[in-house]
Amino acid sequence: MATDVPRLALLILPLLSLLCSGLVVRGAIGYAHRRGMLDQPGQRRSHIAPTPRGGGIGIILAALVFLPVCLRLLPAPLPSAETLALCIGLALVAGTGWWDDHRPLPVLPRLAIQSLAVLILGMAMVADGLPILWLPLLLAAGVGSTNLHNFMDGIDGLLAQQALFVFAGAALLAMGVQAWALAGASLVMLAACLGFWLFNRPPARIFMGDVGSGALGFFVFALAALLWRERTALAWPLATLSASFITDAGLTLAVRIWRGRRWYSAHREHLYQWLVRKGATHRQVGIGYAMWNLAVCAPLAALAWCESGKGWWPCIAAYALTAAAWARLKRRCLRRVPTGDRHVNA
Incomplete structure (x- = not known):
């Protein structure tokens, strides 16, 4: 009977999280219109019509309601101090983003609260x-x-679908080490992101906003840190799951710093943004990232899990392959863009 409890909870709690997130996101669309929280098209934007932002509030509210239930009541629970710290941290990052979605905040206060x-x-x-x-x-x-996840939230559905992939993988890894509380937390976040994605898939009816993107990045880190503490070898498959995002954000940042650009300013130089600029639709780019995750990152993450103590080499292979694909596609994009447009975001 005891083994049925986590199975039932792992089904019911994500369903409730999905319902909660979807309802809140639907309400956030009307709220954003009333408050004038609309992202306008522009030179550094990838959308063509004014779109509400702040839909990530649905993910956060669902998380803050159901995460404590998973983390404390499922088998292998998290200590109460860590559960409280995780929820406080998530609320701090999300609250800062919610403020920024209404009225832009300077960089330093945001970094201070994130820290x-x-x-x-x-x-x-x-x-x-x-x-x-x-x-x-x-x-x-x-x-x-x-901040990485905030940078990668620039086209319809991309960050939400990446979160679905990472949380699904993290849930399987947590189940593999019988960390049922962390598995439940992963599934609750997956369901909350799915509730948002239904409104954010191309063409998006609402954007995630900083309230969701930064908080998702914080939770991805927190989940990885807690699973790593559970079993050190899990660091390799967890890192492999995020190879496409970390590579795109990391190499883009490195190139901007190398060329002496204001790396901290808004731009459209990530690979996913260049692909849209050269004519691909948001849906096509999202499918491309999803296919890479499923064809490259998922098998190598599984191999890193199976290798246990030697999981580092599939992880390195994933990043090497992703970096090579990134460089090849970036060169192809640049060849098809007039020279004068290459530095428009400097």
């Missing part, structure tokens, strides 16, 4: 036995993930 959110979770993990020397690495990874 505080990561430190709160990191200190809770330290209190539970993690060596404090890991704290600087957690801080860098957490703030980096938060």
Whole structure:
């Protein structure tokens, strides 16, 4: 009978999360119109019509309602201090994004609050036995993930579908080590993202906004950190699942810094943005990223899981292949764009 409890909860809680997220996102569309929260088309935008933003609030509210239930009541529960720290961190990052969706915030206050959110979770993990020397690495990874996912939220459906892929993989990995609470949390977030994606798939009826993109990045980091603490070898398959996003964001940032551009300013130089600029639709680009995830990242993540102590080499292979594909497609895009347009976002 006890084994039926997690199975039932792993079904019911995600369904409730899906319903909650979808209802809130539907309400957020009307709210955004009333408050004038519309993203207007422009030179650094990839859409062609004014579109409401802030739909990620549906993901966050569903998460804050159902994550504590999963993390505390399912087998292999998270300590109460870590559960509280995770929810506080998620609320801080989401709240900052919600404010920014209404009225733009300067970069430094955003980074300060993101750092505080990561430190709160990191200190809770330290209190539970993690060596404090890991704290600087957690801080860098957490703030980096938060902003990386924000940067990659630029076309219809892309970030939401990536979250579906990563959370599905994380749920399977958590089940593999019988971390049922973290598996339930992964499925709850997957369902919440699905509830949003139904309104964000091309052509999008609402955008995620900073309230969702930054918070998703924070939670991806938090989930990876907690699973890594559960079993160190899980770091490799978890990192492999995010290869397409980390490579696109990382190489784009490196190129902008190398060329002396204002790397922190808004731009349209990620690969997914270049593909749209050369004529691909948002749907086609999303399908391309999804196919890469399923054909390359998923099998190599599975191999990294099976290799256990040697999971590093499938992970490196995933990033090498993704980097090669990124460079090839970027060169192809640049060859088809007039020279004067290549530096428009500098």
